[in-house]
Amino acid sequence: MLDAICKIDLQPDMTYSVFKFQVLNDAEIERLRQHLFCPVCDGKAYFRKASKDGKAACFGSRYHQLDCAEFKPSASRQREEQDATEVNQLITESDALKIDFSRSPSTAKAKPSSPQTAVLDKKAQSNNALELPNQIAEPQSQYLDDKRAHQPDQRIGSQGLEKLLNSLLRGSDLASSDLWVYTDDKYRWRAKNLFVNFVDAEPTDNGSPRMYWGTLSHSDKAMLWLNPADSKDVGIPIDSFKGALQQRFGIEDRRDLEGAGIIIFGKCFWNKDKTRKIIQLWNRDVTRMHLSKADD
Incomplete structure (x- = not known):
């Protein structure tokens, strides 16, 4: 454009x-x-x-109408549409879905981090966990919508964050579905209660996490905060795991974040002055998020 x-x-x-x-x-x-x-x-x-x-x-734009004169189909767009079809099929054929957080990004051109960067990231995570125990280290029993054991006759599908994000960006039925979604072996949520677009993000009463998703506008100059395009009063701090994020998703400078799609498992809460909503990555674990860079 x-x-x-x-x-x-x-x-x-x-x-x-x-x-x-x-x-x-x-x-x-x-x-x-x-x-x-x-x-x-x-x-x-x-x-x-x-x-x-x-x-x-x-x-x-990642939101062009199909008949828009500015819309130029790309390989990533086609992949996202295929993923949306696959996820919709999974919703139709499965009784539940388990999120596989262990799947690695398929498109990242990751660069190795230096030993110093790795040490700093681990130190930052450790320090922040000690300073913010009530914001991050929530007992599981305080954030679960539902607590159930698997039923032996359930058809439970499995999918990674990359395809789930792609499907949401391309309008799959996931965000409005009644499908049960497991975030680990024991706990499940209705998909429509778990997947929340940034524009609808609100602090939860009991600090329970959600899967927040949408696209990014930009980061600050130091790449310590991410700013969603979908909501101007939401911020995502990444300072404590910046090095790990850059390595996992091949982020070299601010430009790589501009227009990127993102999904993040985290909690939403107000800042001190209640002027901005903060979405904090759960346990600062980068496997609990996925970032998809925009096409050039």
């Missing part, structure tokens, strides 16, 4: 070319980038800065 429309409440819509947008100062880009839409189909759009290896700045 060479153009995008910026829509801000109580202000007239403004159309930007990518050439005009990229020369704005950093503060103005940060202010506007969560208000961008496709000029043809009005799908939510993102802005990606020029990359260090020569890729040009661009607008893009």
Whole structure:
């Protein structure tokens, strides 16, 4: 996309070319980038800065209508649609679904982390776990919607986070389904209560986690926070596991996060001033999330 429309409440819509947008100062880009839409189909759009290896700045969208003139089918789009079909079939044929958090990302070009980075990540996780026991180390009995044992005659499917995210981005029935979904061997939730788009994220009364999903607009300059495109009052802190996230999903700079799809198992709570909702990755375990970079 060479153009995008910026829509801000109580202000007239403004159309930007990518050439005009990229020369704005950093503060103005940060202010506007969560208000961008496709000029043809009005799908939510993102802005990606020029990359260090020569890729040009661009607008893009993961929400184009199929008949949108700006829509250009890609290999990843086709894969997402196939995953949506597969998940819908699983919903139809299964009595329950177990999330397999052990499956590795299939598309990441991960780079090895240095021993120093690994040590710092482990130290940060340990320190934060001690400082925030009530926010992170929740006893399982406090966050479960349902507690059941498997029934011997149940047809239980299994799927990893990557395909679940792809299916949600492509409109599968998962987020509205009554299917039981197991997050481990013992505990299950109705899918419609477990999978929550960022725009609908709300702090839970008992600190129970959900599978939050959607797309990212951008991160802060230091890549310590992720900002969902779907909601402007939600933030995802990643400072304590940044190195592990970069290694697992092949993240080299901020541009890799712009427009990315994401699903994260975590808890939602208010910040101290109740001005922003925080989604904290459960136990800061990066296997409990998946990140899908946008196509160039």
